[in-house]
Amino acid sequence: MDNQDLLVEYFSQYMTLSEEEIQLIKKEDIIRSYKKNDFLLKEGQVAHCCFLVLKGCVKRYYLEDGQERIMEFYTENDPIAPVSYTSKEPSEYYISCVEPCLISSGTEEKTQRFLQQFPRFIPIFVKIGDSLSAKKQVSLDDYKNFSPEDRYQKLLDTRPDLVNRVPQYMIASYLGIQPESLSRIRKRMWSSK
Amino acid sequence: MDNQDLLVEYFSQYMTLSEEEIQLIKKEDIIRSYKKNDFLLKEGQVAHCCFLVLKGCVKRYYLEDGQERIMEFYTENDPIAPVSYTSKEPSEYYISCVEPCLISSGTEEKTQRFLQQFPRFIPIFVKIGDSLSAKKQVSLDDYKNFSPEDRYQKLLDTRPDLVNRVPQYMIASYLGIQPESLSRIRKRMWSSK
DNA sequence: GTCATTTCTTAACCGAGATCAATGAACGGC
DNA sequence: GCCGTTCATTGATCTCGGTTAAGAAATGAC
Secondary structure (H helix, E strand, O other): OOOOHHHHHHHHHHOOHHHHHHHHHHHHHEEEEEEOOOOOOOOOOOOOOOOEEEEOOOOEEEOOEEEEEEEEEEEEOOOOOOOOHHHOOOOOOEEOOOOEEEEEEEEEEHHHHHHHHHHHHHHHHHHHHHHHOOOOOOOOHHHHHHHHHHHHHHHHOHHHHHHHHHHHHHHHHHHHHEEEEEEEHHHHHHHOO | HHHHHHHHHHHHOOOOOHHHHHHHHHHOOOOOEEOOOOOOOOOOOOOOOOOEEOOEEEEEEEEEOOEEEEEEEEEEOEOOHHHHOOOOOOOOOEEOOOEEEEEEEHHHHHHHHHHHHHHHHHHHHHHHHHHHHHHOOHHHHHEEEHHHHHHHHHHHHHHHHHHHHHHHHHHHHHHHOOHHHHHHHHHHHHHHO
C-alpha cells in the first residue's frame, strides 16, 4: 500500500469516492513522512499548516523550566488545528512526533483552492471541524474531580492503544504526575485486581 | 443613583453617550434586582437570556453528589453568556446570586431589535463578546502546574475583592479544595510572611 | 440583647503523590 | 553480540490535602 492510499482511506470514512476522485487525491501529494522527534511546530513559530495524522503518533506539549508538559496526543486519523494556525499568533507550544509518522498538511490557500474545485468535499471538511471541537481532551472538571489513578483508568478505557505505544513517562506527563507515581499506580491497580 | 444609571455607566466605559441615548437606555428598563441565593439559571433549564452583572456577585456551579463545585464567579460589569444560551441545550450547571444583585438580562430578540434601531451600539456588543472569550477562567494548564496554595495566591493577586466578599468555603470550592485546607493554607501563608 | 445557624479554625490521623536515590529492564547504535 | 543510553521500577522519606470531629467566631432572626 502506498502512502497516498491512507488519505484516500481517510476520506472514504466520510463518503464514497469515485475512481476519478481517488486519482485526484493521490495526485495532490501532500503527505510527508517524519522521523521520530521531528517537529511539526515549535514554540514561537506561527503555524501556516493544519495537519492530519495518517500514521504514527504526535504529541503537543510546552516546556515548564525545561520539563515537557504534554497536553495532547494525536494518532491515526486525528486532525490537528494548532491554535496558532487560526490566531496567527506565535505558538505557545511544540508539536512533535512520538513515532515515525505519515502526516498530511494543508495550508489555507491550498484547501480553499481544492474545495472550490471539488465542492463535494466541503461537507467532509465541516465534519472534520466538528470532530475537532468535540475533542477528547480532558476537561478541567474531570481533572478536578478525578484522582491520577482514576484518570489513568479512564485513559486505559478510552485510549488503550496510547498506553501501549507511548513511553510511560509521557503518559505520566499527560496525566500531570511523575513517572514514579504512575509506576506505583500501575502496581496498585494490578495487585488489587 | 437609580438602578438604570448603572447600565448607562457600563456603556459609558466603551463610548460616550448622548443625552438622548442615555434616556433611551433608562427607558429600556431591563434591570432586575435579585435576592441572595436567587437563581438565574438551573440545571436542566434552557437559558433564554444573557446577563450582565451590574452590582453584586454571582456564582456558576454544578452539583457533584450534592456538593457545589463552583466554576466561576461574576461580579460588577461581568457579562454572562451561559453555554445553554448559545447551544439551546439544557444547562449542566446552576447560576445563582452570592449577594443581592442588580442584573440586566437580554434575550436574543430584544438585543437584535435594539441593535437594529441603534447600530451605534453594535461595536460595544462585539467588544463584550471579545471580553467573554478572553475570559479569566482558570485553565487546565494552570490547574495542573500550580498547587492549591499557588492558585490561592494568584486569586489574591488578580481578584482580591473576591476573597473579601465571598465566603471562604466557596473560594475553596472554586480552587478545588476543602474549606479546612484553605484555612490551613491561609495560616501557612500568614506565618511564612 | 439572646439564641440558632452559618462559617471558620484547629487538631489528629491517614493516604497519595513528590522527591531522591538506587537498581533493573529495554532499546538503539555499532 | 556488546555497550551505553533511555526508560521503568522500587524503597525511604516528606509534604500536603482529605477526612473526621470539635469548638470558636461571625452572622442573622427575633
